Amino acid sequence: MSKLLYIETSPRKDRSASIDVAQSFLSAYEDNDSDNQVETLDLWDFKLPEFDGDTINAKYRVMHGEAPSPEEQAAWETITKITDQFKAADSYLISTPMWNFSIPYKLKHYIDIISQPGLTWSFTPEEGYQGLVTGKSATLILARGGEYSSSAEVAAMDFQRTYLEMILGFIGINDINTILVEPTLTDVESKAGVIVSAKDQATSIASRVQIKQSHQFLIKLQVY
Ligand SMILES: Cc1cc2nc3c(=O)[nH]c(=O)nc-3n(C[C@H](O)[C@H](O)[C@H](O)COP(=O)(O)O)c2cc1C
Numbered sequence: 001m002s003k004l005l006y007i008e009t010s011p012r013k014d015r016s017a018s019i020d021v022a023q024s025f026l027s028a029y030e031d032n033d034s035d036n037q038v039e040t041l042d043l044w045d046f047k048l049p050e051f052d053g054d055t056i057n058a059k060y061r062v063m064h065g066e067a068p069s070p071e072e073q074a075a076w077e078t079i080t081k082i083t084d085q086f087k088a089a090d091s092y093l094i095s096t097p098m099w100n101f102s103i104p105y106k107l108k109h110y111i112d113i114i115s116q117p118g119l120t121w122s123f124t125p126e127e128g129y130q131g132l133v134t135g136k137s138a139t140l141i142l143a144r145g146g147e148y149s150s151s152a153e154v155a156a157m158d159f160q161r162t163y164l165e166m167i168l169g170f171i172g173i174n175d176i177n178t179i180l181v182e183p184t185l186t187d188v189e190s191k192a193g194v195i196v197s198a199k200d201q202a203t204s205i206a207s208r209v210q211i212k213q214s215h216q217f218l219i220k221l222q223v224y
Contacts, residue, residue, distance in 0.1 A: 003037045004029060004209070005089035009096040009107040010143070011044045017184045017195060018143035022095035024199040025139065028206035029093075039089065043106040049078045051112045063117045082110075083119045091137045091209050092173070094164065098144035102159040111167055120171040131172020138168050139205050140178045141198070145185030177205045 006026060010016035030036055049055070058072035058079070068076060096103055114120055122130045140161070148158040165176055181198040184191055 001035045001037055002033070002090045003039060003088065004091045004093055005086065006038055006040045006093045007095075007107070007110070008040060008042045009044075009094070009104050011104075012097075016095075016097070016143070017181050017191075017198075018095040018097055018141050020195060021141045021143070021179065021181055021198045021202050022093060025093055025141065025202035025206045028203040029209065032207060039085075041085075041110075043104075043110055048082070048106075048109050048113055049075070051109070055079060059116060063123070079113055079116060080119060083114045083116055086114045087120070087133055089136070091139075092168075093139045093141070095141040096143070096160070096164075098142065098146075098148075098158075098160040101157050102163060115167065115171060129170065131170060131174075133172040136173050137175035137177070137209060138173050139202075139209065140164055140176060141181060141202065142178060143181040143184050145183060147183040149180055149182065177208075179205065 004026075006022065008019060008022065010018050013019065026038055030038060052075070054069075054071045054075040055078075058068045058076035060066075061068045061072060062076070094107075096107055099105075102108075117123065120131070120133050122132060124130075142160055142164070144158075144160065146154070148154050148161070161178060161180070165178065168174075168176055179198050179201045181194060184194060186194070
């Protein structure tokens with residue numbers, strides 16, 4: 001059984017370009033193998049805890065190997081639960097709009113929750129930073145009103161793709177496929193073409209995620 005965690009971040013639902021493309025990915029993924037499981041995390045329907053003082057104190061206590069206070073311990077347990085749900089997946093699908101050249105605040109909030117020392121990354125003076133979420137792949141579906149892949153000058157304004165690819169790599173996920181859904185703020189016909197092209201890519205990548213997971217399973221079998 002392979003488990004994919006789908007993180008949905010557009011509040012526009014049936015008007016959302018990123019969700020529309022993600023649905024094609026999910027259909028292809030589920031059709032490929034009846035053992036494939038999808039867990040959906042809709043960040044507009046999930047109350048994330050505040051990343052407040054107790055939580056930050058708990059984070060630094062973990063980093064410095066110190067005992068947390070009861071309040072810090074409670075805050076850390078909440079963070080750990082959400083992070084454990086993230087780590088339980090074999091692969092990830094994140095669909096998101098570009099907002100102000102980056103990602104919606106709900107997704108940044110989620111990343112602030114799960115990017116934690118000892119849970120998704122570690123640091124030692126000898127080895128520096130190490131990602132702990134290894135052996136997994138991620139697909140990013142990035143919808144944007146403008147077209148950022150057209151030149152280096154506009155690509156430099158794209159903090160959606162660069163940030164997501166960097167932070168996933170930071171926690172250990174280096175096998176990343178990125179599908180650009182752009183430009184969505186265009187005439188109806190052009191937008192339809194953009195969506196069709198993105199859906200084709202999504203379907204093809206969903207099949208490859210499946211093949212890769214099968215290979216990982218075989219490798220595990222050989223080890224045991
Ligand atoms: C709050 C907000 C901010 C946006 N900022 C940008 C932006 O900086 N650059 C851009 O190209 N499009 C921007 N857009 C347009 C969206 O990226 C575009 O409509 C995209 O298709 C939305 O994805 P969705 O349909 O999945 O929600 C913004 C839209 C909203 C609602």
